[in-house]
Amino acid sequence: MQADSESAAAVSAHDWPLAVxxxxxxxxxxxxxxxxxGAHRRLIExxxxxxxxxxxxxxxxxxxxxxxxxxxLGGGRGVLLMQSSGxxxxxxxxxxxxxxxxxxxTLVTVRGSWGEANPWMLYMGRNxxxxxxxxxxxxxxxxxxxxxxxxxxxxxxxxxxxxSGAGVLLxxxxxxxxxxxx
Amino acid sequence: xxxNNERARLDRREVIKKILSGNDEVLAIGGLGNAGxxxxxARGDYALDFTIHGAGMGGAPMVGLGLALMQPQRRVxxxxxxxxxxxxxxxxxxxxxxxPPNLAIVVMDNERYQETGDQPTATRFGADIAGIAAAxxxxxxxxxxxxxxxEDAVGKVLNATGPVLVNVKISDAxxxxxxxxxxxxxxxxxxxxxxxxxxx
Numbered sequence: 001m002q003a004d005s006e007s008a009a010a011v012s013a014h015d016w017p018l019a020v021x022x023x024x025x026x027x028x029x030x031x032x033x034x035x036x037x038g039a040h041r042r043l044i045e046x047x048x049x050x051x052x053x054x055x056x057x058x059x060x061x062x063x064x065x066x067x068x069x070x071x072x073l074g075g076g077r078g079v080l081l082m083q084s085s086g087x088x089x090x091x092x093x094x095x096x097x098x099x100x101x102x103x104x105x106t107l108v109t110v111r112g113s114w115g116e117a118n119p120w121m122l123y124m125g126r127n128x129x130x131x132x133x134x135x136x137x138x139x140x141x142x143x144x145x146x147x148x149x150x151x152x153x154x155x156x157x158x159x160x161x162x163x164s165g166a167g168v169l170l171x172x173x174x175x176x177x178x179x180x181x182x
Numbered sequence: 183x184x185x186n187n188e189r190a191r192l193d194r195r196e197v198i199k200k201i202l203s204g205n206d207e208v209l210a211i212g213g214l215g216n217a218g219x220x221x222x223x224a225r226g227d228y229a230l231d232f233t234i235h236g237a238g239m240g241g242a243p244m245v246g247l248g249l250a251l252m253q254p255q256r257r258v259x260x261x262x263x264x265x266x267x268x269x270x271x272x273x274x275x276x277x278x279x280x281x282p283p284n285l286a287i288v289v290m291d292n293e294r295y296q297e298t299g300d301q302p303t304a305t306r307f308g309a310d311i312a313g314i315a316a317a318x319x320x321x322x323x324x325x326x327x328x329x330x331x332x333e334d335a336v337g338k339v340l341n342a343t344g345p346v347l348v349n350v351k352i353s354d355a356x357x358x359x360x361x362x363x364x365x366x367x368x369x370x371x372x373x374x375x376x377x378x379x380x381x382x
Contacts, residue, residue: 031251054251056280059272066241067276070211070248073232073370075378078248095237096245100366 016174017042019149020107021050024079027156029105030054031071031078033064039109039175040081061086065093069102077160080106084113084128085121087167094135097165104137104165105156113169115177128169137165143173192329194290194352198224200336201259201288206230208340209249209377213242213262215297217290220261222360229376235364240269243287247277250285253377257284257340264291264305264349271314277345278319286339286346287315292354300354315347327351 020043024032032047033056034040047053056067064080071078082090087108097104111118112125132139140155142148148170155166194216202208202224210231212218218233225231234242246260267289277285293306305311315323322342326335326349335348363369371381 031248056247056251056276059276062240063244063270063273063276066238066244067248070245070250071252072248073245073373073377074209074249074252075374076248076252093238093241096234096241096366099235099237100232100370102370 014145016145016148017046019145020152021046023149023152023156025050025052027105027153027160028077029079029156030076031056031068032081033058033067033078034081035061035064035083035086037081037083037109037111038178039170039172040083040107043107044081061089062093064106065090065097065102065104068104069096069100072102077103078105079156080104082106082108084108084110084124084169087128087131088124091131091135094137094165098136101163103159103163105159105168106166107152107168107170109170109175110141110172111178114172116172117177117180128167132165132167132169135165137167139167139169141169141171143171145174148174192326192332192350192352193355194220194292194350194357195223197288197290197326197332197336197350197352198261200332201339205257205340207256209253209256209258211242211246211249211258211260213260213266214239215263215266216357216359217242217261217263217266218362219357219360220290222362223357227362229372232369232373233362233364235366239266240273242266243270243273243277246285246287247273247280247282250282251280254282254284257286258282259339260285260287262287262289263296264289264293264311265295265303267311268304268309274315274318274320274347278315280345281319281321282345283343285344286342286348288339289347289349290352291349292352294354296354296356310349312347312349315349320345320347322346323348325349325351
């Protein structure tokens with residue numbers, strides 16, 4: 001029995017979107033705001049199938065900090081799923097989060113981070129961590145599948161207890177780089 | 183050139199008082215500039231008002247959406263200017279897709295960026311915010327430029343199955359700033375304490 005449950009845990013840890021979804025559930029997340037990214041696809045599908053998570057697809061990531069602040073005013077906890085390109089769209093609205101010390105949890109798939117083949121992605125990929133740190137948010141890179149859920153859990157605990165902000169950066173070492181035909 | 187503003191004749195403070203005065207249960211979000219002071223004119227510096235004062239331009243409707251989704255039994259009213267709304271037009275599509283029945287957006291449209299020196303906004307040149315909201319999928323979206331229709335519009339803001347957007351063509355006479363806190367942490371904590379029973 002012991003061995004079976006350990007191997008189940010190992011499988012679950014390597015299925016990082018499944019484990020991350022569970023970590024979001026455990027953190028009491030009921031609002032999932034997102035602009036899709038290919039590397040977020042499975043997590044988005046798991047959250048949409050959850051039944052207790054309200055999915056809010058956005059027209060721009062700039063809407064994310066605002067809808068999460070509003071959810072917090074109403075007693076809810078949310079998360080923003082986006083790609084590194086979207087971080088730049090958010091920045092002015094980080095000022096709203098700071099002015100109100102609103103909790104802010106975001107899971108960012110980092111294009112341009114490892115084995116990238118599209119030069120247009122390099123700029124925001126290179127600047128994801130510096131921009132989060134300029135905003136005085138914590139930034140945690142995740143390269144290994146077994147680290148994803150514990151990092152999300154730790155970030156969520158801190159964010160909602162402290163009224164702070166944190167980005168969990170899901171690198172292309174974790175998600176794999178997008179393939180191009182040429 | 184004929185100005186749309188020739189038809190703009192409603193007084194923003196009269197409109198907001200009709201919506202919010204005495205309606206203490208309504209949760210209100212105020213956008214930049216005069217919108218925050220509109221809320222004060224209606225019901226003082228009140229715990230169930232949260233106002234945005236700079237960062238977050240274009241974001242007030244999304245703050246309202248998050249709040250409306252978490253508080254489906256409460257009416258949520260967002261008040262903001264036309265320049266503010268124009269910066270967040272995409273949010274009208276986001277909100278229409280969510281279809282929150284308890285959310286209403288009131289745009290105080292004076293066709294100018296009054297806070298920064300009266301530069302014209304796109305509504306001055308014909309952009310129709312109510313039309314954009316209707317096209318995005320808002321079940322109730324109307325332009326209010328006739329004082330005789332004020333009561334009907336207020337009824338829709340407070341009671342119609344939303345999301346509702348009312349674009350109010352207002353006078354461009356400057357409205358006075360009123361005393362209110364701009365401390366975001368204070369507003370957040372007192373809002374949650376009054377609504378949820380605890381600030382934390």
